[in-house]
Amino acid sequence: MIPLPIRIDVETLPALLVGAFLLCAATVQILRQWWAHRQLDLNPKMDEAAYTHMDRQIRSRLIVGVLLFALGIAIPLGDQLDFFFRAHPSLFFVYWIAVLLVVFGMVILALTDAAMTVAYARVSQLRLRKERQQIEDEIRRYRASKNGSADREVES
Numbered sequence: 001m002i003p004l005p006i007r008i009d010v011e012t013l014p015a016l017l018v019g020a021f022l023l024c025a026a027t028v029q030i031l032r033q034w035w036a037h038r039q040l041d042l043n044p045k046m047d048e049a050a051y052t053h054m055d056r057q058i059r060s061r062l063i064v065g066v067l068l069f070a071l072g073i074a075i076p077l078g079d080q081l082d083f084f085f086r087a088h089p090s091l092f093f094v095y096w097i098a099v100l101l102v103v104f105g106m107v108i109l110a111l112t113d114a115a116m117t118v119a120y121a122r123v124s125q126l127r128l129r130k131e132r133q134q135i136e137d138e139i140r141r142y143r144a145s146k147n148g149s150a151d152r153e154v155e156s
Helices: 013-041 048-080 082-087 089-155
Strands: none
Touching (some): 013 048, 048 082, 048 089, 082 089
């Protein structure tokens, strides 16, 4: 029987399962963002502001996918290295603080993405309201000019 390079027992199985789930989720996330970026490049009708927003959003979510992939490796690896951490307790602290910083970075990226989306939506709504107002003004001017010419025809 060939020994496995990782230890699988009752204590390490949850970390391995969580790691496998995170790796699968990260892979799906990365592939979705890659596909979204391809679709973005194929859409020539998009205005510059929308393109910039979507590109930033895709990049941010791609970074989250990469960090999620790193977590999918780091969590089971940290669980496998418990014998090493017993010999060097300070490295245990440093390792798990680094893992928590990766999680914190993902949270910051997610909050930034949400804030950028809200800001973009507000700017888009203002732009649409302005365009709507301009179209309504044009319709009023057109109707006024039609009514003026109709009044002239009646007088003749």
